Amino acid sequence: xxxxxxxxxxxxxxxxxxxxxxxxxxxxxxxxxxxxxxxxxxxxxxxxxxxxxxxxxxxxxxxxxxxxxxxxxxxxxxxxxxxxxxxxxxxxxxxxxxxxxxxxxxxxxxxxxxxxxxxxxxxxxxxxxxxxxxxxxxxxxxxxxxxxxxxxxxxxxxxxxxxxxxxxxxxxxxxxxxxxxxxxxxxxxxxxxxxxxxxxxxxxxxxxxxxxxxxxxxxxxxxxxxxxxxxxxxxxxxxxxxxxxxxxxxxxxxxxxxxxxxxxxxxxxxxxxxxxx
Amino acid sequence: xxxxxxxxxxxxxxxxxxxxxxxxxxxxxxxxxxxxxxxxxxxxxxxxxxxxxxxxxxxxxxxxxxxxxxxxxxxxxxxxxxxxxxxxxxxxxxxxxxxxxxxxxxxxxxxxxxxxxxxxxxxxxxxxxxxxxxxxxxxxxxxxxxxxxxxxxxxxxxxxxxxxxxxxxxxxxxxxxxxxxxxxxxxxxxxxxxxxxxxxxxxxxxxxxxxxxxxxxxxxxxxxxxxxxxxxxxxxxxxxxxxxxxxxxxxxxxxxxxxxxxxxxxxxxxxxxxxxxxxxxxxxxxxxxxxxxx
Ligand SMILES: Nc1ncnc2c1ncn2[C@@H]1O[C@H](COP(=O)(O)OP(=O)(O)OP(=O)(O)O)[C@@H](O)[C@H]1O
Ligand SMILES: [Mg+2]
Numbered sequence: 098x099x100x101x102x103x104x105x106x107x108x109x110x111x112x113x114x115x116x117x118x119x120x121x122x123x124x125x126x127x128x129x130x131x132x133x134x135x136x137x138x139x140x141x142x143x144x145x146x147x148x149x150x151x152x153x154x155x156x157x158x159x160x161x162x163x164x165x166x167x168x169x170x171x172x173x174x175x176x177x178x179x180x181x182x183x184x185x186x187x188x189x190x191x192x193x194x195x196x197x198x199x200x201x202x203x204x205x206x207x208x209x210x211x212x213x214x215x216x217x218x219x220x221x222x223x224x225x226x227x228x229x230x231x232x233x234x235x236x237x238x239x240x241x242x243x244x245x246x247x248x249x250x251x252x253x254x255x256x257x258x259x260x261x262x263x264x265x266x267x268x269x270x271x272x273x274x275x276x277x278x279x280x281x282x283x284x285x286x287x288x289x290x291x292x293x294x295x296x297x298x299x300x301x302x303x304x305x306x307x308x309x310x311x312x313x314x315x316x317x318x319x320x321x322x323x324x325x326x327x328x329x330x331x332x333x334x335x336x337x338x339x340x341x342x343x344x345x346x347x348x349x350x351x352x353x354x355x356x357x358x359x360x361x362x363x364x365x366x367x368x369x370x371x372x373x374x
Numbered sequence: 375x376x377x378x379x380x381x382x383x384x385x386x387x388x389x390x391x392x393x394x395x396x397x398x399x400x401x402x403x404x405x406x407x408x409x410x411x412x413x414x415x416x417x418x419x420x421x422x423x424x425x426x427x428x429x430x431x432x433x434x435x436x437x438x439x440x441x442x443x444x445x446x447x448x449x450x451x452x453x454x455x456x457x458x459x460x461x462x463x464x465x466x467x468x469x470x471x472x473x474x475x476x477x478x479x480x481x482x483x484x485x486x487x488x489x490x491x492x493x494x495x496x497x498x499x500x501x502x503x504x505x506x507x508x509x510x511x512x513x514x515x516x517x518x519x520x521x522x523x524x525x526x527x528x529x530x531x532x533x534x535x536x537x538x539x540x541x542x543x544x545x546x547x548x549x550x551x552x553x554x555x556x557x558x559x560x561x562x563x564x565x566x567x568x569x570x571x572x573x574x575x576x577x578x579x580x581x582x583x584x585x586x587x588x589x590x591x592x593x594x595x596x597x598x599x600x601x602x603x604x605x606x607x608x609x610x611x612x613x614x615x616x617x618x619x620x621x622x623x624x625x626x627x628x629x630x631x632x633x634x635x636x637x638x639x640x641x642x643x644x645x646x647x648x649x650x651x652x653x654x655x656x657x658x659x660x661x662x663x664x665x666x667x668x
Binding site: 174176179181203204205206207208211212214216218219220221230231234235280283284287 | 479480547549550551552553554555556557558559560563567568571572
């Protein structure tokens with residue numbers, strides 16, 4: 098009980114710090130970053146980020162190209178560490194545990210925090226094997242269970258009807274939009290807690306984009322979602338909260354409605370009204 | 375005003391087109407040169423050697439009488455040699471490549487190793503023979519048996535396998551690795567399930583090419599002191615042996631005294647060449663088969 102109250106206090110303080118207008122009151126947070134800094138070599142890509150990602154909501158990250166959006170969400174599942182020159186300071190708490198603790202297992206984190214990438218990146222394997230990849234690496238061998246997971250995940254990603262008769266065909270034979278939904282399904286198959294999406298629709302046509310957007314709305318019932326997007330209409334349509342990044346800093350973080358209708362910072366206003374690079 | 379003078383462009387057009395044609399003929403001739411030499415070579419060897427190849431020649435023992443001699447001994451020797459070289463280079467070569475590409479942090483030591491592997495690929499094969507003689511034949515007291523020859527040959531072709539495997543591992547797109555790591559896979563799971571399947575065609579091609587190199591290589595085995603005697607067929611890796619190219623070498627030398635040996639050499643060359651063509655074809659088939667799936 099006590100820890101919970103402390104946690105809440107912490108939240109409040111952070112929210113004040115981010116000049117947030119939002120309520121955020123009794124929602125739990127999946128992620129909380131504290132004074133997060135990241136450098137690529139000498140290039141300071143993330144500066145003093147203090148953000149709280151709420152549970153079962155869609156949090157959008159917007160901002161001009163190169164402002165650190167991808168870097169930020171890749172830091173949440175520590176994928177950014179694949180770049181050898183990266184240095185990080187500060188803390189990220191996932192479910193109240195600092196993910197940078199020396200003993201923290203990245204493999205465990207990434208099982209809980211799934212990721213969908215900007216470019217669809219299915220494996221050159223069958224559709225079935227793509228979806229079963231995650232469960233298999235986590236040790237599920239039972240064919241019946243795998244079958245069920247595959248169907249559930251494909252249904253969850255709204256692509257079951259399109260591929261159910263060709264599960265053994267190579268996923269490369271699908272269209273870009275279908276491939277991206279396969280990737281979402283692949284991510285659902287490990288039953289994550291949080292789903293990170295880095296511009297999941299930037300390579301898709303309008304209809305596929307719409308499908309993915311609807312999907313995100315559907316998924317937020319069961320998952321917490323962080324989505325990077327270049328498309329402000331998209332952010333406004335599908336997200337509950339929005340963070341505006343600029344040159345590695347969070348300029349504004351609040352409820353999406355508030356941010357778009359009534360931005361507090363001049364720079365946010367310039368950006369969302371298109372008066373800004 | 376216009377910067378591009380149309381009249382000038384028209385005037386130069388002819389020259390440019392002629393140069394273009396000239397370049398094409400030049401490259402075509404370069405290709406033809408190699409091809410013609412190859413065809414002549416194969417024609418000469420086949421026309422001399424093919425009539426000597428019959429069942430007797432393929433399955434017979436070595437003999438001082440040319441008409442009774444067969445190549446079964448050296449064929450078996452080459453086979454046993456491959457039985458040592460293939461698994462060893464596959465395991466060590468691919469293992470090294472995986473380590474360097476996937477595990478080693480980029481830095482001074484890996485790039486030092488890298489440079490040395492490249493250098494090793496350029497070391498003359500006779501030097502490897504000397505190494506094998508000192509270390510395996512004498513040092514480990516193996517004697518000049520299949521195992522010693524196989525170890526020596528493995529060292530010789532290892533750099534080829536390492537470099538080919540590295541290249542094909544490097545060609546696996548990073549986004550496939552990211553997809554795997556992003557789902558909580560460990561490094562080994564990612565290597566096993568994503569990297570290796572995708573790079574397998576390149577790796578196999580490298581392995582098979584290195585094996586054909588090992589089958590054709592002669593110099594290091596001469597240094598190891600592989601006998602030209604009428605030894606019994608080898609039937610384990612601890613037996614003495616001889617191999618196809620070595621047999622060809624000795625027959626060619628002896629043809630100064632006994633004319634018929636030249637024909638035996640030609641026949642053996644044809645058999646060896648066919649073996650090599652077969653292996654290279656397998657490499658190509660494997661590559662095409664897997665590449666289409668990607
Ligand atoms: N692997 C890397 N090595 C070095 N610098 C990098 C690397 N990746 C990103 N950066 C730098 O970090 C900064 C933020 O990049 P990031 O990819 O996070 O931007 P972004 O907001 O996602 O941009 P976009 O909208 O174009 O995708 C940029 O200045 C970029 O040059
Ligand atoms: Mg990006």
